[in-house]
Amino acid sequence: MKKQLICLALAGTAMTSTTVQAVEIADTGIDFYGSLRIMLEHAEYADDTEYKDASSRIGLKGERDLGEGLKAFAKYEVAVNxxxxxxxxxxxxxxxxxxxxxxxAISGGKVASPFYDAVGYYGDYMWWDSAPVYYTLDGGSRIGQSALYESPDLAGLKLKALVQIDDDDNDDEGQHQLGANYSIGNLTLGAAYTDAANDKDIYGLSASYSGNGFYINGAWIDRDDTGSGIDALIGVPSGKNLYTLGLSSLDDDAGTDDFDAVILAFQRSLHRDVLVWVEAMAWDGTLYGIEDSNVVHVGMNFNF
Incomplete structure (x- = not known):
């Protein structure tokens, strides 16, 4: 759900599933961008309908050519409610x-998680209800106080490595991450590992295939002494619409928080930068502390 930029170009149809069309601030080389998102949530367990923000954000980004093939770049993005x-x-x-x-490329600060980019991303194509296994096992999507290296494209292979600097303010201080993706034709495979400071290391594998008018993704995650499971989905673009079915299953090591979930989603693009969406998720077992329930979200995104 929280992605930098996903473009699905299937059967001649482009479906934008995240952030932005950046606008350059005049004569500065700095881009200002954002994605404003709202939704209504109806949860069976709460027997209520609420208006909520759906992970809106704004940001600035830019780069400078330093000559001799070297560039400097920067990005700052905050959540807005x-x-x-x-x-x-x-x-x-x-x-x-x-x-x-x-x-x-090498960067420092709060950066994208190599584990998420290589594995979690592929189960997280919907706006709010996707990848419940990944988020239950806390694979992470952005890591603060870190140094990140990203390799160039090595004949379809891309590598990422992250080192988080030790700090008392970090919940998972000192973690290390490795991520890799290999693309050949319409198939992309991924693998990742997190050496967590709490000894609950995380392992993951992913696969994504784009066919003629559909795509299929899957992500498997295992966290030591916690649990393992899979997030899988199939998407079918049709004109300005996108239909998605997601299936997730978690095997909790303690045997108390297992769940199986089904997610149905519909998205319609009203404009390149404007879309509306509906997602419904139902589950058996315990998901996010709630037993045997369902939730429906209706939302709208405006990107700039």
């Missing part, structure tokens, strides 16, 4: 500086 009239600016989502060249 459209359901709170008071404190509407939330936590920093990204904040980093870096250098790139033919050898790849």
């Amino acid at each position: 459209l359901d709170n009239e008071g404190d509407s600016i939330g936590d920093m989502r990204y904040g980093y500086l870096g250098l790139s060249g033919d050898w790849g």
Whole structure:
């Protein structure tokens, strides 16, 4: 759900499933972008309908050509809350500086998780209800106070490595991550590993295939002494519409928080930057602390 930019170009149809069409601030080389998102949530367990923000964000990003194939780049992105009239600016989502060249790129700050990019991303194509196994096992999507290396494209192979600096403020201080993706034709495979400071290391595998008018994704995650499971989905674009079916299953090591979930989603693009969506999820077992229930979300996104 929380992705930098996903484009599905299937059967001549482009379906944008995240953030932005950045607008350059005049004569600065800096892009200002954002995605404002609202939704209504009806949860069976609460017997109530609520208006909520759906992970809105705004940001700045830019780069400078330093010559001889070297570039400097920076990005700063914060969450914004459209359901709170008071404190509407939330936590920093990204904040980093870096250098790139033919050898790849290195950056420091709050950066994208290699584990998420290689594995979690492929089960997380919907807006709100996707990848419940990944988020239950807390694979992470952005890691603060870190150094990240990203390799160039090595004949279809891309590698990422992250080191988080030890700090008392970090819940998972000192973690290390490795992620890899290999693409050949319409097939992309991924693998990732997190060496967590709490000894609950995480392992993951992913696969994604784009066919003629459909795509199929799957992500398997295992966290030591916690549990393992899979998030899988199939998507079918049709004109301005996108239909998605998701299946998730978690085997909890303690045997108390197992669940099986089914997710149905519909998305319609009203404009390149405007879309509406509906998602419904039902589950057996315990998901996010709630037993045997269902939830429906109806939302709208405006990207700029």
